[in-house]
Amino acid sequence: MPRTSQPGRSVSSRLLDVLFAFRPGRSRLTLAELTRDTGLPHATVRRLALELVEAGALERASDGGFTVGIRLWQLGTLAPLSLPLRTVALPFMDDLHTALRQHVQLAVLEGTEAVLIERLSSGSAVDVMSQPGGRLPLHCSGVGKVLLAHAGPELIEQVLAQGLPAYTERTVTDPARLLEQLDECRETGVAVVLQEATLGADSVATRVLNDEGKVVAALSVVVGAGSVDLRTVRPAVIASGLAVSRRLGWHPSAGVQRAQVYRTD
Numbered sequence: 001m002p003r004t005s006q007p008g009r010s011v012s013s014r015l016l017d018v019l020f021a022f023r024p025g026r027s028r029l030t031l032a033e034l035t036r037d038t039g040l041p042h043a044t045v046r047r048l049a050l051e052l053v054e055a056g057a058l059e060r061a062s063d064g065g066f067t068v069g070i071r072l073w074q075l076g077t078l079a080p081l082s083l084p085l086r087t088v089a090l091p092f093m094d095d096l097h098t099a100l101r102q103h104v105q106l107a108v109l110e111g112t113e114a115v116l117i118e119r120l121s122s123g124s125a126v127d128v129m130s131q132p133g134g135r136l137p138l139h140c141s142g143v144g145k146v147l148l149a150h151a152g153p154e155l156i157e158q159v160l161a162q163g164l165p166a167y168t169e170r171t172v173t174d175p176a177r178l179l180e181q182l183d184e185c186r187e188t189g190v191a192v193v194l195q196e197a198t199l200g201a202d203s204v205a206t207r208v209l210n211d212e213g214k215v216v217a218a219l220s221v222v223v224g225a226g227s228v229d230l231r232t233v234r235p236a237v238i239a240s241g242l243a244v245s246r247r248l249g250w251h252p253s254a255g256v257q258r259a260q261v262y263r264t265d
Helices: 011-020 031-038 042-055 070-076 082-100 142-149 153-162 175-188 230-247
Strands: 058-060 066-068 103-110 113-120 135-137 190-194 201-209 215-224
Touching: 011 031, 011 042, 031 042, 042 058, 082 103, 082 113, 082 215, 082 230, 103 142, 113 142, 135 142, 142 153, 142 175, 142 190, 142 201, 142 215, 153 175, 175 190, 190 230, 201 230, 215 230
Parallel strands: none
Antiparallel strands: 058 066, 103 113, 103 215, 113 135, 190 201, 201 215
């Protein structure tokens, strides 16, 4: 929702509105689209966009469309969370991908969604709703359930309050059932999702821990429903998650930081 009507907004906040209009699936925007998405006056958007082009944060095509500039992309690669995670996790993700030839995903928590910071795929992999840089719901994706289970009662309460929309006929929309799954995930460190986010796609996900035992990411494989015995996939996913965790400094003596369990009573 555009915040233009709020008084006293700074120039920097308006610049951020323009930048954050770009997202997966909308990597190229016209001036009219930027104006509509931000809710800012057309003249303001044009001035800000041209300033961002001059700074290298945006690039302008010959037809007038705007895309993210190389300098902004370079800045994004310095994000302290995604860079070490991706660098550390990629060799283990590559091993899983080589063995399964399906999707292997790495996600982190942002707000009430899971954000994919890396995904390895092949042409024969099952069609899914996500893409690198994209977002997944916490209540019905494998990586989402892992992140939600370890996030604490405040976030769980917020997700439940927002409702649990059904993405497929298999999506768990009953709060009590979801809480049971989250309890099990906290105990095992694993979430198994059967066609909840996308029909025809099953997922096995596990947690990734830092040196303090805090869950900082979730690693998953997504396969065609019924194409693989998930019981045979699970050990490899767990082993990869533990390997990434150890590379991040985790040791079994650190244990797992356990979030307070959400209670309905």
